[in-house]
Amino acid sequence: MTKIVKLSNYPITRLGLKRVRKRKRKTPEDYGQLNLFTPKVPSGRIIQLTSINSFEEALTLDEQGDLNGAREAYKGAIQAGDRIADTYCNLGILESQNNTIKAIDCFTRSLKSSPRHFQSHYNLANLYSEEKNYALARLHYEIAIEIAADFSNAYYNLGLVLALMKNYSEAIRVLTKYKSLAPLDELGKTNELIGSLRRSLVE
Numbered sequence: 262m263t264k265i266v267k268l269s270n271y272p273i274t275r276l277g278l279k280r281v282r283k284r285k286r287k288t289p290e291d292y293g294q295l296n297l298f299t300p301k302v303p304s305g306r307i308i309q310l311t312s313i314n315s316f317e318e319a320l321t322l323d324e325q326g327d328l329n330g331a332r333e334a335y336k337g338a339i340q341a342g343d344r345i346a347d348t349y350c351n352l353g354i355l356e357s358q359n360n361t362i363k364a365i366d367c368f369t370r371s372l373k374s375s376p377r378h379f380q381s382h383y384n385l386a387n388l389y390s391e392e393k394n395y396a397l398a399r400l401h402y403e404i405a406i407e408i409a410a411d412f413s414n415a416y417y418n419l420g421l422v423l424a425l426m427k428n429y430s431e432a433i434r435v436l437t438k439y440k441s442l443a444p445l446d447e448l449g450k451t452n453e454l455i456g457s458l459r460r461s462l463v464e
Contacts, residue, residue: 346375
């Protein structure tokens with residue numbers, strides 16, 4: 262007799278969608294090069310005027326909670342050709358609150374611009390998981406893991422999806438990998454889930 266693993270005690274997705282943040286400016290030291298052209302002790306004070314681009318303006322509005330303003334600013338950034346993949350990704354998160362179809366369209370457009378866009382694969386996987394389209398959720402979680410192998414939440418969510426697909430052995434393998442990446446205080450429920458999946462294999 263097949264035992265049904267109850268996943269009601271475990272969230273379907275972990276921490277939800279992942280927004281693209283501002284990118285840190287790179288310095289030669291980031292690439293292992295010595296920067297010979299910047300004196301250690303500047304001879305004068307240089308004030309750098311920073312300009313905010315369309316994407317960063319939209320992101321600022323988004324983080325301040327001005328969702329309507331952010332939505333319009335993201336659309337403006339797309340028209341300006343500013344960080345298309347990142348912009349569509351963040352617009353997709355806004356759309357996901359009211360319109361799953363529009364959100365999926367935004368994430369897909371992000372991937373059309375940048376096929377290895379990690380956040381869009383991860384966010385698509387979360388949406389497909391919530392819509393119970395586990396095959397597509399699995400595909401996009403696996404791609405996200407291929408791109409960012411140290412992002413623990415993708416392993417956790419993939420493990421849940423595999424369990425819901427009744428692929429218990431693979432779910433255990435993926436959740437065990439999650440445990441190696443996750444903080445210690447998050448391991449309790451994961452151990453319970455793995456134990457439940459192991460029991461289902463022998464009953």
